[in-house]
Amino acid sequence: MEQVNILSLKGQSETSTGMVSVLDASRMHAAIGADGTDVPVENELLPPLWHWAGFPPLTGTDQLGDDGHPPMGGLLPPLAKKRRMWAGGALRFHAPLLVGETLERRSTVRDIQVKESAGGDMVLVTVDHVISGQAGLAIEERQDIVYLDLPTSFVAPKKRAMPSRPVFKYAHAMTPPLLFRYSAVTYNAHRIHYDLPYAQEVEHYPGLVVHGPLQATLLMQAATAHKGVVPSDFHYRGVHPMFGGTDLEIAAIEEDGALNLCTGQDGHQGMQATAMWEAT
Numbered sequence: 001m002e003q004v005n006i007l008s009l010k011g012q013s014e015t016s017t018g019m020v021s022v023l024d025a026s027r028m029h030a031a032i033g034a035d036g037t038d039v040p041v042e043n044e045l046l047p048p049l050w051h052w053a054g055f056p057p058l059t060g061t062d063q064l065g066d067d068g069h070p071p072m073g074g075l076l077p078p079l080a081k082k083r084r085m086w087a088g089g090a091l092r093f094h095a096p097l098l099v100g101e102t103l104e105r106r107s108t109v110r111d112i113q114v115k116e117s118a119g120g121d122m123v124l125v126t127v128d129h130v131i132s133g134q135a136g137l138a139i140e141e142r143q144d145i146v147y148l149d150l151p152t153s154f155v156a157p158k159k160r161a162m163p164s165r166p167v168f169k170y171a172h173a174m175t176p177p178l179l180f181r182y183s184a185v186t187y188n189a190h191r192i193h194y195d196l197p198y199a200q201e202v203e204h205y206p207g208l209v210v211h212g213p214l215q216a217t218l219l220m221q222a223a224t225a226h227k228g229v230v231p232s233d234f235h236y237r238g239v240h241p242m243f244g245g246t247d248l249e250i251a252a253i254e255e256d257g258a259l260n261l262c263t264g265q266d267g268h269q270g271m272q273a274t275a276m277w278e279a280t
Contacts, residue, residue, distance in 0.1 A: 013108040014075050018054035020046055024185065025099045028053055031181040032214070034221055046097040048230050049217040051131060051139065054103050056187030067203075068189035075107060079123055081147040083203060084190075086212040087124075088237030089143040093230060097133045106130045110142070123147040144237070154204045157240050159268035163260075166251040168226060172218060174210050174244045182214045208244035210263075215242065215271040219261045222250050223275035226259060231275035242270035 020028075025040045028050050033039070040046065059070035072078035097103065110126040124146055131139040180194045191198040192209040199205045216236045224230050242248055242265050252261040257277075263270040 009075070009109050010112055011109060012075060013106060015104065015106050016055055018051075018056075018103045018105060019101065020050055020054040020097070020099060020103075022100055024053050025050065027181070027185045031178060031185055032217060032221070034225060040099045042100045043098050046099050047221070048093065048224060048234075049091075049213070049220050051097055051103065052213050052217070053186050055105055058187075061189075064189055067198075068191040068195075075109060075127070076125060076145070079147050081123060082150045083148040085146045085148070085238070087144045087146040088212075088235075089141060089216075090233070090235040091142075092140045092233050093138070094140070095133065095135055095138045096230075097131070097138050101134050103138075104132045106132075120149055150202070151204050154206055160239055160272075162249065162262065162264045162267055162269060163251050163253045165253070167254055167259075168222070169249060169251040171247040171249050174242070174246060174248045176208060176244055179208055179210065179214075179244050182211055186211075186213065205241065206243060210242040210244060210248060210270070212238050212271065215248070215263045216273065218248070218250060219263065219271065219273040220275070222252065223259050223261060223273075226252065227275075227277060229277065231259075232278045233276040234273065236271055236273035238271050240268060240270050 022042050025046065029037070029039045057070050063071060065071055067082065067084075069084060106129070108128045110128045112126075113124045115122050115124055124144060127143045127145065129139070129141040129143065130137065131141065176194070183189070183193045188211065192203055192205060193211055194208065196208055199208055215238070219236065220231070220234055223234070242263060246265050248270070249264040250261065251264065252259050254260075259275045261273045261275065
């Protein structure tokens with residue numbers, strides 16, 4: 001049954017309308033705004049990756065699953081696998097977005113693959129998004145979503161060491177209030193980010209899980225601050241879960257004109273990212 005659904009959903013598309021309002025931008029800035037920056041106001045540039053707050057899932061609370069996710073189905077496949085993770089993605093920036101402008105997102109299921117992993121079968125769903133503002137095309141984006149069976153215990157992935165000679169390195173506190181606020185501003189009800197008993201007893205994580213998009217946004221923020229301009233291309237992927245209660249390290253090395261960044265805790269990486277700028 002799952003295989004039929006998988007095959008039928010490849011190529012399926014939907015279009016949605018959204019906005020990051022002044023209030024949304026103020027909330028995001030309160031949660032993760034860079035030190036020394038002002039709250040964006042109407043018609044000012046929207047910081048990169050804040051558009052993820054612009055298309056909140058509006059499923060009724062009574063329809064959410066036990067994990068806090070909207071029910072399977074629609075654009076994404078109705079699989080029996082109960083663990084869903086935003087594993088990585090890529091973005092190309094064509095034009096900036098503005099606070100308060102109307103946004104349109106065209107989403108298409110590019111591919112669905114069944115793969116073997118150390119934890120058993122997994123399903124990898126790749127979704128393409130084309131986001132436009134009032135001036136036209138702004139962002140082309142790919143998101144990789146992984147579906148797994150719930151484990152009976154936590155098995156840590158292979159650890160990858162943090163870079164030994166970074167061009168910069170600093171720490172960002174990962175407190176429960178920060179995780180809650182990011183969940184709130186992106187309207188993400190997945191309980192692993194704010195419900196410690198659920199995270200530990202049901203999904204068998206050792207603690208609250210730091211959002212993949214939150215890590216990507218902090219890495220993008222670091223890349224933009226380092227170069228003084230938003231990258232033209234940004235790729236990222238999670239390699240190990242990161243947990244609340246421990247500072248998140250952010251580090252980077254420069255290589256072949258690109259900036260390779262990562263988050264980390266306890267000396268190992270959590271998310272890897274590459275930022276690139278077009279030559280001027």
